[in-house]
Amino acid sequence: MASPNSKFSQQRSGGSIASPEMLEFDPFQVDLRGERLWRREQPVKLRFKTWQVLRLLVERPDELVHTDEFLDSVWSGAAVTPGTLTQSIAELRRVLGDDASQPRFIETVHHRGYRFIAEVKSPPSPKSPPEPDVVSLPPSPTPAVQDLADDGWLVGRDAELDQLDRLMQEIRAGHRRIVFVTGEAGIGKTSLVRTFLKRLLSNKTDVHPWITGGRCIELIGEGETYLPVLEALERLAQPAEATRVRTILRKRAPSWLGQMPWVTKPAGRASPSLVPDATPNRMLREFCYAAEALAAERTLVLWFEDMHWADSATIDLLAALASRPEPCRLCIIVTYRPAIAAINAHPVAPLKRDLVQRQVGVELPLELLDKTAVRSYLEWRSAPGFEPPLVELIHEQTEGNPLFIDILANHLLAEGLVQQASAQSTWKSNQPLETVRTWVPQNFASLVELQLAHLDAEALSTLEAASVEGVTFGARAVAAATDRDVESVERTLRVLAGRGRFLTPLGEEWWSDGSVGERFRFFHTCCRDVLYRRQTATQRRRSHRLIAARLEQGFRNQPGPMAAKLALHFERGGDPEGAVRYLITAAAGVRQRAGDRQAVAYFERAFELLARLPDPDSEENKRQELDLRMHLWKELNGSDLFSHAEQDASLDRALALCDQLGDSQSRAYVSSYRTDSLPH
Numbered sequence: 001m002a003s004p005n006s007k008f009s010q011q012r013s014g015g016s017i018a019s020p021e022m023l024e025f026d027p028f029q030v031d032l033r034g035e036r037l038w039r040r041e042q043p044v045k046l047r048f049k050t051w052q053v054l055r056l057l058v059e060r061p062d063e064l065v066h067t068d069e070f071l072d073s074v075w076s077g078a079a080v081t082p083g084t085l086t087q088s089i090a091e092l093r094r095v096l097g098d099d100a101s102q103p104r105f106i107e108t109v110h111h112r113g114y115r116f117i118a119e120v121k122s123p124p125s126p127k128s129p130p131e132p133d134v135v136s137l138p139p140s141p142t143p144a145v146q147d148l149a150d151d152g153w154l155v156g157r158d159a160e161l162d163q164l165d166r167l168m169q170e171i172r173a174g175h176r177r178i179v180f181v182t183g184e185a186g187i188g189k190t191s192l193v194r195t196f197l198k199r200l201l202s203n204k205t206d207v208h209p210w211i212t213g214g215r216c217i218e219l220i221g222e223g224e225t226y227l228p229v230l231e232a233l234e235r236l237a238q239p240a241e242a243t244r245v246r247t248i249l250r251k252r253a254p255s256w257l258g259q260m261p262w263v264t265k266p267a268g269r270a271s272p273s274l275v276p277d278a279t280p281n282r283m284l285r286e287f288c289y290a291a292e293a294l295a296a297e298r299t300l301v302l303w304f305e306d307m308h309w310a311d312s313a314t315i316d317l318l319a320a321l322a323s324r325p326e327p328c329r330l331c332i333i334v335t336y337r338p339a340i341a342a343i344n345a346h347p348v349a350p351l352k353r354d355l356v357q358r359q360v361g362v363e364l365p366l367e368l369l370d371k372t373a374v375r376s377y378l379e380w381r382s383a384p385g386f387e388p389p390l391v392e393l394i395h396e397q398t399e400g401n402p403l404f405i406d407i408l409a410n411h412l413l414a415e416g417l418v419q420q421a422s423a424q425s426t427w428k429s430n431q432p433l434e435t436v437r438t439w440v441p442q443n444f445a446s447l448v449e450l451q452l453a454h455l456d457a458e459a460l461s462t463l464e465a466a467s468v469e470g471v472t473f474g475a476r477a478v479a480a481a482t483d484r485d486v487e488s489v490e491r492t493l494r495v496l497a498g499r500g501r502f503l504t505p506l507g508e509e510w511w512s513d514g515s516v517g518e519r520f521r522f523f524h525t526c527c528r529d530v531l532y533r534r535q536t537a538t539q540r541r542r543s544h545r546l547i548a549a550r551l552e553q554g555f556r557n558q559p560g561p562m563a564a565k566l567a568l569h570f571e572r573g574g575d576p577e578g579a580v581r582y583l584i585t586a587a588a589g590v591r592q593r594a595g596d597r598q599a600v601a602y603f604e605r606a607f608e609l610l611a612r613l614p615d616p617d618s619e620e621n622k623r624q625e626l627d628l629r630m631h632l633w634k635e636l637n638g639s640d641l642f643s644h645a646e647q648d649a650s651l652d653r654a655l656a657l658c659d660q661l662g663d664s665q666s667r668a669y670v671s672s673y674r675t676d677s678l679p680h
Contacts, residue, residue: 023058025105025118028096030058037095044095047381049074050088057106057116066113075499084413087382089114090423094383100423154195155380155402156373157188160364164196167331167362172299174327176360178318180352181335183366185526186403186444189335192366193303200301210245210294212236213303213333216310217470225313225590225598226259228304229287234260245294253290255283280313284320291321292328299329307336307348311598315347322360368400377405382413387428390418390436397440403524407447408440414454415439448530451502462492463502466520467531468543470565474509476517480550481543490518502527512558545573560589567602576609580624583609584631603632619661626657626666 023030029038035051037044052074056065070085098105107115167177181189201208212235214228233256237246249257294300322332341349355361374395379385398404412418417436418427429436441447452460465481466473479489497503506519522528548569555562563586570578583606587599610625629650651670658667
């Protein structure tokens with residue numbers, strides 16, 4: 001990917017009068033499409049709301065924009081005071097070098113609004129720039145982290161960035177490394193990685209690396225087999241300029257391409273079928289060969305997020321990839337939360353210990369920010385910063401968690417608890433500090449609840465329904481849970497995303513029934529968790545049931561990709577029979593990716609659900625259990641993870657069920673699977 005500076009240079013080159021994607025007022029340029037402000041060749045850091053204020057002004061030069069227009073357009077639906085707008089205007093004046101008493105850019109019209117008085121013009125239109133190198137970064141979970149990373153601003157992490165820079169020098173010399181970035185929720189793991197990767201891409205002296213990645217998600221049992229790895233490969237192989245990537249995968253990793261037929265499908269020809277003998281060893285070997293072939297041409301960076309939800313197969317793949325002795329310009333970056341990994345006894349923690357001990361892996365544990373870093377961040381986001389007692393209070397209440405700092409600062413500003421004497425003075429409390437302390441929430445959940453209190457009933461119910469589907473969700477599923485039409489839900493979600501508080505848009509998604517809708521993501525799992533927990537058990541169960549029904553309808557022609565999610569929604573919606581049905585489908589799907597362990601986990605979960613059914617000794621339930629055990633043998637016959645002893649125990653149970661049901665035909669079928677009648 002071209003650096004921001006070089007990209008801007010390309011945009012400025014060329015011929016006739018431009019489209020309104022770029023505006024200029026000397027010496028600044030406003031990229032309306034990219035939502036960036038530039039001072040000649042240098043990007044200027046702005047908070048998203050401040051950027052929206054600037055856009056509203058420059059698109060209407062010499063026109064009075066009333067205060068109410070700003071509040072309605074930029075903070076639509078949020079309970080904010082005119083002081084919030086004053087803060088954004090003060091930030092704009094600071095970065096523009098403007099003086100309120102003798103303005104060059106922004107004129108104050110007292111008690112009415114503001115006017116942009118500089119000359120605004122369109123620059124020459126750009127030639128079509130060349131496509132950037134292949135880059136695919138997982139989306140940032142919070143507005144604060146995303147803004148800081150995009151602008152190259154990161155507080156209190158200089159040592160970690162320097163260490164990553166040193167590691168990259170080793171990697172470029174052919175020493176493969178895996179970096180474990182660890183820390184609690186909201187600590188800034190994603191922000192650190194994004195900033196580091198953007199620094200890599202801004203280096204004009206080196207060939208840009210391949211960069212791709214994927215995110216793990218929580219499902220029943222382990223995460224979906226190889227889900228983040230497949231996501232990384234798909235992102236790398238999709239762009240039109242990535243023909244070389246697909247060629248390498250076709251030659252070195254055909255089993256992996258078999259999992260992604262939509263990537264390689266030629267025009268007018270059928271999709272290639274899955275490779276039938278995609279065994280675990282073959283999948284591992286092929287991926288290592290493909291990664292090393294890619295790294296032979298350019299440094300390869302693989303970034304996997306939330307590995308505390310990763311499946312065992314992905315952990316095995318990382319262990320194999322990191323441990324190979326051949327020289328390779330390979331950088332693997334893994335983020336995870338140690339607390340969740342410890343609670344679930346997840347194998348990512350022992351993998352980290354082993355690789356760090358062998359000096360192949362490096363851990364970067366992120367600590368909470370100290371008061372100096374908190375003050376620096378507050379100076380950036382709310383220039384010229386907060387008075388020292390307020391910094392102390394914010395540090396005390398948040399313990400230096402970057403996400404919590406941002407949300408608490410927003411709360412103080414939005415509630416009018418702080419004010420400025422002038423645009424150049426620090427923000428001070430307008431109440432005794434102890435009084436402010438009583439109005440400050442004690443934890444993150446309370447902060448989120450205060451933000452939710454400003455929403456109308458429709459927006460709140462939409463967010464609650466979205467939290468039931470997950471951290472990422474689609475408007476169509478949310479519409480089903482709220483009994484509203486999809487277009488109405490999409491409008492609500494767009495407004496919420498535009499406020500920069502809860503959501504970020506992810507673009508369109510297509511379902512197998514041909515329908516299309518918009519997809520979104522909560523900025524952080526913490527926000528989603530608060531919304532999910534605040535609902536009653538009855539509310540959650542109803543939403544899970546409605547979402548399950550809509551997903552089942554939307555993927556009725558091809559349920560495989562959604563089987564695990566459908567099983568989760570059916571289970572939490574109070575329909576264990578539906579959950580068992582889709583657990584069987586999910587087990588068959590992961591088996592095609594050599595996911596024996598995950599298939600076992602799905603079957604074990606299905607047996608647990610059957611045991612919880614009312615009247616487990618009924619003929620219907622016994623028939624269900626027998627059918628499930630027969631599916632188990634069909635999927636796992638010959639698997640090393642399903643030992644002879646385990647098979648025999650399961651078969652003995654199945655024979656007993658056949659006798660109780662008087663099913664001689666099934667008994668003959670089950671008897672043919674007994675391992676004592678087969679060669680060992």
